[in-house]
Amino acid sequence: MDLNLTAEESVFRDELRAWLEVNVPKDWAEWREKPLEEAFPHMRAWQRKLHEDRWAAVSWPKEYGGRSATLMQQAIFWEEMARAEAPPMANALGLGLIGPTIIAYGSDAQKKRFIPKILSAEEIWCQGFSEPNAGSDLAGLQTEARLDGDDYVVNGQKVWTSFGIFGNWCELVVRTDPNVPKHKGLTVLLVDMSSPGVDVRPLRQMTGESEFCELFFRDVRVPAENVLGQVNDGWNVAVSTLMYERGSYGARLHLLFKRNIERLIALSRMIQRNGHPAADDPLIRQKLAQCFGEIEIMRWNQLRAFSRITSTGVPGPEGSILKIFWSELNQRVQQVAQEMLGPYGQLAGGDRHAVDNGVWSYGYLRTRGNTIEAGTSEVQRNIIGHFVLGLPRSY
Amino acid sequence: MEFGLSESQQFLKDHARKFFAGECPMHEVRRIMGTDTAYDATLWSKMVAQGYTGITFPEEYGGVGFGKVELILLVEEAGRALLPGPFFSTVALAGSVLNAVAGTEQKKRYLAPICVGGARSAVAILEAGASWNLADVHIASANGKLTGEKLFVPDAAAADFIIVVARDGVFAVEAKAPGLAIRPMEAMDPTRKLYSVRLNSTPAEKIGDTGGLARAFDVAAAALVAEMVGGMQRTLDMTVEYAKTRKQFGKLIGMFQAVQHQCADMYLETESARSAAYYAAWALEENAPDAAVAVSIAKMYASDAARTVGNRGIQIHGGMGFTWENDLHLYYRRAKTSETAFGDSIFHRERIARLVIDGSAVSVQRA
Numbered sequence: 153m154d155l156n157l158t159a160e161e162s163v164f165r166d167e168l169r170a171w172l173e174v175n176v177p178k179d180w181a182e183w184r185e186k187p188l189e190e191a192f193p194h195m196r197a198w199q200r201k202l203h204e205d206r207w208a209a210v211s212w213p214k215e216y217g218g219r220s221a222t223l224m225q226q227a228i229f230w231e232e233m234a235r236a237e238a239p240p241m242a243n244a245l246g247l248g249l250i251g252p253t254i255i256a257y258g259s260d261a262q263k264k265r266f267i268p269k270i271l272s273a274e275e276i277w278c279q280g281f282s283e284p285n286a287g288s289d290l291a292g293l294q295t296e297a298r299l300d301g302d303d304y305v306v307n308g309q310k311v312w313t314s315f316g317i318f319g320n321w322c323e324l325v326v327r328t329d330p331n332v333p334k335h336k337g338l339t340v341l342l343v344d345m346s347s348p349g350v351d352v353r354p355l356r357q358m359t360g361e362s363e364f365c366e367l368f369f370r371d372v373r374v375p376a377e378n379v380l381g382q383v384n385d386g387w388n389v390a391v392s393t394l395m396y397e398r399g400s401y402g403a404r405l406h407l408l409f410k411r412n413i414e415r416l417i418a419l420s421r422m423i424q425r426n427g428h429p430a431a432d433d434p435l436i437r438q439k440l441a442q443c444f445g446e447i448e449i450m451r452w453n454q455l456r457a458f459s460r461i462t463s464t465g466v467p468g469p470e471g472s473i474l475k476i477f478w479s480e481l482n483q484r485v486q487q488v489a490q491e492m493l494g495p496y497g498q499l500a501g502g503d504r505h506a507v508d509n510g511v512w513s514y515g516y517l518r519t520r521g522n523t524i525e526a527g528t529s530e531v532q533r534n535i536i537g538h539f540v541l542g543l544p545r546s547y
Numbered sequence: 548m549e550f551g552l553s554e555s556q557q558f559l560k561d562h563a564r565k566f567f568a569g570e571c572p573m574h575e576v577r578r579i580m581g582t583d584t585a586y587d588a589t590l591w592s593k594m595v596a597q598g599y600t601g602i603t604f605p606e607e608y609g610g611v612g613f614g615k616v617e618l619i620l621l622v623e624e625a626g627r628a629l630l631p632g633p634f635f636s637t638v639a640l641a642g643s644v645l646n647a648v649a650g651t652e653q654k655k656r657y658l659a660p661i662c663v664g665g666a667r668s669a670v671a672i673l674e675a676g677a678s679w680n681l682a683d684v685h686i687a688s689a690n691g692k693l694t695g696e697k698l699f700v701p702d703a704a705a706a707d708f709i710i711v712v713a714r715d716g717v718f719a720v721e722a723k724a725p726g727l728a729i730r731p732m733e734a735m736d737p738t739r740k741l742y743s744v745r746l747n748s749t750p751a752e753k754i755g756d757t758g759g760l761a762r763a764f765d766v767a768a769a770a771l772v773a774e775m776v777g778g779m780q781r782t783l784d785m786t787v788e789y790a791k792t793r794k795q796f797g798k799l800i801g802m803f804q805a806v807q808h809q810c811a812d813m814y815l816e817t818e819s820a821r822s823a824a825y826y827a828a829w830a831l832e833e834n835a836p837d838a839a840v841a842v843s844i845a846k847m848y849a850s851d852a853a854r855t856v857g858n859r860g861i862q863i864h865g866g867m868g869f870t871w872e873n874d875l876h877l878y879y880r881r882a883k884t885s886e887t888a889f890g891d892s893i894f895h896r897e898r899i900a901r902l903v904i905d906g907s908a909v910s911v912q913r914a
Binding site: 544 | 548549550551552553556616787790791799801802803804806807808810811812814815818819821822823825826829833840841843844847848893895896897899900903904905
């Protein structure tokens, strides 16, 4: 066990840190609060800049434009991005989930066609996985694709599609054989979102914003050459994408959480409670300390999991504790913020009395989604029960 | 950066697991806990032969010279086996105190015998106020003698000398010293017995100042967290095993999500406490600036998690979990003793608050 950075990791960090210092857009403050539609072109430009110096997809193999970064280097990458307060990249799903899946399962022609434009943010990708009747039970999805000549004809509906309105391409999971057990009749298609019959509608979520979309497919023709992996092997392809989701998603969160708790600690010195600063209130102190401690444990869990993946080669189901840990912790942190802020906690950004431009009101609502998105806490506990502890399948 | 165990660390841990499984299985734990002091001389001498009593102390005193990570890996396995007797008190606690506060001569006199198996020790800290803040210690020496009462002293009756924390320093008191009275306290954990230690003009040798105690207690607390993790792991293993064999309504109870999700939470709590224990040990070894905060985070989390894991384990075992013959309650009892030792979660949350809310400069290390 040695938690000091290796020489190689230090070089990686120093190079990145220096690069970010020079290149993080100076005008980000002006557009970070803007609606996504207005911010998106900036995010595209930012990704292009990262890509020009091979920072857009550090985890990817060198021959595909990445740096073949180790997991620890990937963790360093996201920590440095958060530390530098760098904007998010436009093609988050393409870089994080779909690109790696294409690299793993795609034909040479597909890699050549899609990979460069994922990196350059020229083509934005979205994911067509969940359906109104297939959420946690993803394999029960109903969107169907029928072979007709050289094309598949797709009909159905998807939901909870991030970046749907910007999506040029979609990794779509469809049912190609309804007559076999549900996991065995699925196929992944790479779908051009400008195809006739594709309809994208923003989905308004409980925060009031539209991070997600619904996708409707009516007789959409997709060339058979756009099958990713093998026909009817789509479950394995999709699961591989979801593993990337669980593996890398948590890494970038630690510093964001850390920033939240540091801000709450700063606020606790200013906010009055029972005639004294909240920082002097024994109960508030206990709650802030608990959050502070758990945010550190979240990082230690991640580092331990990364070390384990590094030694075994694949992301394992242990990643499930990371998802449960960060999502439930984030909700607890937001609850503590609400308790501390009292009536001010409910004020949105537009209100002139709002604290921190309404981030705590927003965060309280938004974090309800954390224990649902990317695998509900219940599904995660099923995964631990069955795949880690070896208990019999419950469903 | 590598948060996994090195090959030699893994070897040490595996070896310790086999050693304790072979030399101290549960029927031995039950036999030894039934004795007056829960100290077994034969088992002790075998541990000495393994180098366990000198694991983390310098070779010049007969120790093995390993670091804090190795210490806590060993203690974790001892915790998993529910090792009874004064191992924790002697090695993780008294040894750490001696190592931190004593001078060379006194280390030769007190630490060296611990390393080579010639002595066992206990550390007397708490008084009637039961405060883990050193500022609340009242006993002070007068003319080289100590008078007063220490409470909740683990393993005092098994010790050859007792280390007494006083206002004006850290003292060693021989077990046979005049005016020393050691009386059992009827406490919850029969594997780690607690005592009151009365001193009445008892001759005491000053072995060091109290300045180094905080760090020594941090080492002991980190080791205790590891011991708790070992107990949590064993409780989890027993519970999962039970859920895989017990049938109700014609099904294995491990199929029911109400049971399965509790097991998943036990796993999450155990692994998270383990991450915290390992990190804290590493931070202490490296003298990292966040070592004290890391220890408090680990003890805060494990104090609650060990109890919760025990609660879940007993609940899932149903009526069996409530019997004397099932081993779960022995782990549950140890978890309660350990929960309060070196401060419970409330104590450590306040300590974290002092470090990170009041002392604004302290921030846990970032990569």
